[in-house]
Amino acid sequence: MVKPDLSVELGPLRLDNPVLTASGTFGYGLEFRPFLDLGRLGGLVTKGLSPRPRQGNPPPRIVETPAGMLNSIGLQNVGVDAFIADKLPELRQHRLAVVANVFGETEAEYVEVCSKLDQSDGVTAIELNVSCPNVEKGGMIFGNDPAALSRVTRACRDATSLPLIVKLSPNVTDIRDTARGAADGGADILSLINTFVGMAVDVERRRPVLARASGGLSGPAIRPLAVWLTWQVHQAVDLPLIGMGGIITARDALEFILAGASAVQVGTANFIHPDAATRVLDGLEDYLVRHEIASIRELVGTLASGVTV
């Protein structure tokens, strides 16, 4: 059989394959050069970029939990200007799709970062982080309210012609409401999900393990939750989806693709195996060959079930 076609189209965004690396788990990409060929990735999503550098939260910031981990990094990042000046020129040499993850404390800050990225050579798309659980201002304030999410999405939509992805929070009553809010605001693509808010307790010292008490839960522990939310949104909103949440292997990625995601992001797995994303990609290709499927696009949202939600 001929080599299967792994390329995907998500509205205006065309990728060579459906495997991206998730924001906050892949640095600015360059740190991974000793371990994998960046050019093989469908794309990478940068650490959240804010208008100015951010120090992040005090340590301890992470702890492993059953089949997952909690993190409370607090969006430590170099700032959008340093990203454009120092990181982007090197990334351009690797010829891969670079999705810039954007964070702001106010709507104006989101717009500021989007505008700067829009004018930079080498940014393929923008992902709005409106779902970070580890900062006081911004983030989830926008992501939890469909109307506020619609407004910030619209403001960013007007600030850039790049494909616009909105990353949804799972920490809501009904994710379909925020998904519709992002769609109404002009999002091209939805990515889901960000981390679940959680807490771990040090029982010997009778205090939270993390300095800021709560953190975002990621890893295989959240995968069934993420797959379910992906399937719900797939049936509620007519936008292409990027699924994520505890993907370690190609089998895990296929759960999201069958549930309606056109592409996936690999996150926590990058910490465990720095070449996790290309392992997932190899596994997807094997799956297509084994099932004699010509294109990964044929699988998207083809979950066989009589149930709708």
Add this chain to the structure above:
Amino acid sequence: MPQDIKTSVLRNTDLGNANFLLEFEATPSMTEMTPAQFFMLGIPGSDMLLRRPFSVCGIPGTFEDAPANAVQVLYKVVGTGTGLLASLGSGAVINVLGPLGNGFEAPSEAGTRPVFVAGGIGSAPFPALASWLPEKAARPLMYYGARTSNDLPLADWFASHTERLIVTTEDGSAGHEGLVTEPLGELLESNPAESLHLYVCGPEPMLKAVARLALKHGVTCDLSLEAHMACGFGVCLGCVVPTRRPGTDEIRYDRVCVEGPVMRAGVLAW
């Protein structure tokens, strides 16, 4: 350049009181490392999701009976990950990523005395350091403190591979009763600052106390830090410590895995 390999446990020796010395087979390029660099160890298919960082304890040449291309790590069972590691026997498969981070530097002057200061399992990097220091360097002094006598792994090895081993225990069950900073303070009082270079690894309260002492006496003091980390190569940002830019009050968070694990005493903003 770090490598990510699947390899075998050669030996996993129980040193008593939950202290273990694990030996694994490394590639030749992985053994080209400096002491206090570290490896991220993972157990495939186990309940331990993330890898755990371990300072290198032995490189080829450190332990006389070790096979070539073997690397040793010293660890104490404190949680789920180290508990699983302790259950591994010879032949068990592990994932090893490394070497990572910045290790110790040799003293800048041949006449400068290396002084090892270890707290309990914090003695881990010192066998590698002792065997790695240039031959012309002065033989090290070692100040080795612990809560009790059975928390002094490899004490016999240190006794025969250092100029002098000074042991302190909090309960007086071995060596001097008290903290390691007491005899160390006497050393710093009675020697010119430039004649000593401190290498320190141990629990955070000990690191802070030794750092204060060293700064007070103006002695060069390198600390090997420990932190929870998810990746080990600079992307999770989980392992940061507050640091101060030289000559300023500007505080920022540096990564133990990339900017460290060795940091100079004056840089840390504790």
